Amino acid sequence: MPDARYGDSDCYISLLSESHRSAVSAFESDKEELNEFLAKDACGYQNLNLGATYLLFSKEGDRLISYITLSMGALKIPEGEEFEFRGKRLKEYPKEFPRNFPALLIGKLATDRREEARGEASLLLAYAAGKALQMQKEIGCAYLMAHVYSDKIGWYAHRGFKTFIADPSRMETVPMYVEL
Amino acid sequence: MAKPIQTVIEMSKEEAQRFLDDILSPKPNPAKDRLFAEAKRINLQLR
Numbered sequence: 001m002p003d004a005r006y007g008d009s010d011c012y013i014s015l016l017s018e019s020h021r022s023a024v025s026a027f028e029s030d031k032e033e034l035n036e037f038l039a040k041d042a043c044g045y046q047n048l049n050l051g052a053t054y055l056l057f058s059k060e061g062d063r064l065i066s067y068i069t070l071s072m073g074a075l076k077i078p079e080g081e082e083f084e085f086r087g088k089r090l091k092e093y094p095k096e097f098p099r100n101f102p103a104l105l106i107g108k109l110a111t112d113r114r115e116e117a118r119g120e121a122s123l124l125l126a127y128a129a130g131k132a133l134q135m136q137k138e139i140g141c142a143y144l145m146a147h148v149y150s151d152k153i154g155w156y157a158h159r160g161f162k163t164f165i166a167d168p169s170r171m172e173t174v175p176m177y178v179e180l
Numbered sequence: 181m182a183k184p185i186q187t188v189i190e191m192s193k194e195e196a197q198r199f200l201d202d203i204l205s206p207k208p209n210p211a212k213d214r215l216f217a218e219a220k221r222i223n224l225q226l227r
Contacts (some may be wrong), residue, residue: 006182008222008223008224009223011224011225012224012225012226012227013224013225013226013227014226014227015226025208026202033182033183034182036182037182037183040182041182045185050187051185055226057227061195064186069185071185071187072187073187073188073189074188074189075189075191075199076188076189076190076191077191077196077199077200078190078191078192078193078196081193081196082197083193083195083197083200085200085201085204085205086205100216105185105187106210107183107187122218123224125215126215126218126219126221126222127219127222127224129215129216129218130219130220130222131221132219133216133220145189147185147186157211158211159211159212159214159215160209160210160211160212160213160214160215162202164191164195164196164199164202165195166194166195166198173183176214178209179203179206179209179210179212180216
């Protein structure tokens with residue numbers, strides 16, 4: 001198995017379509033849930049405009065390496081609650097503080113286990129970050145966020161993501177965010 | 181069956197207070213800066 005890291009010149013991206021059926025059916029990450037989503041649900045999400053799935057292929061051999069599914073999302077703080085900041089109630093900071101924060105959501109991100117640890121997920125994450133920056137300029141987007149499996153929290157934290165969950169170890173997936 | 185994608189993340193009051201503490205008092209985040217620098221640098225071909 002090759003062990004060199006992938007760079008952006010080694011790979012290309014395709015938006016998922018029916019023509020990728022054989023590549024998708026052979027995809028095997030270490031999370032069965034993520035394999036099932038790609039094989040059975042991703043096309044449906046895309047057809048209903050609920051999420052766009054991008055496939056990362058190696059130029060050499062056209063192998064499917066990783067995929068990422070992106071959707072519009074939001075971080076929502078509860079209505080009718082008062083919060084504090086530096087000892088003052090937040091209502092004073094300004095009076096109409098927003099309760100919803102638009103975000104680009106990474107709903108799924110997975111790598112084929114035969115291709116892991118070669119920088120492929122970092123490429124897709126950077127691709128998503130680029131899309132978030134574009135959206136920030138064009139339509140308003142404050143965060144890039146992700147549903148993160150607990151064994152991947154460190155990987156995302158190393159790339160600047162944070163969480164508001166007090167004890168992430170008790171959850172299967174943890175919401176994490178990075179401000180744009 | 182795969183879990184549906186939850187697009188809106190609703191916080192509890194305690195979670196929201198931690199989130200607000202973070203965003204209203206931001207600290208330097210060099211890892212984030214590296215991520216967005218990489219986002220601007222890469223040039224992945226779309227086919």
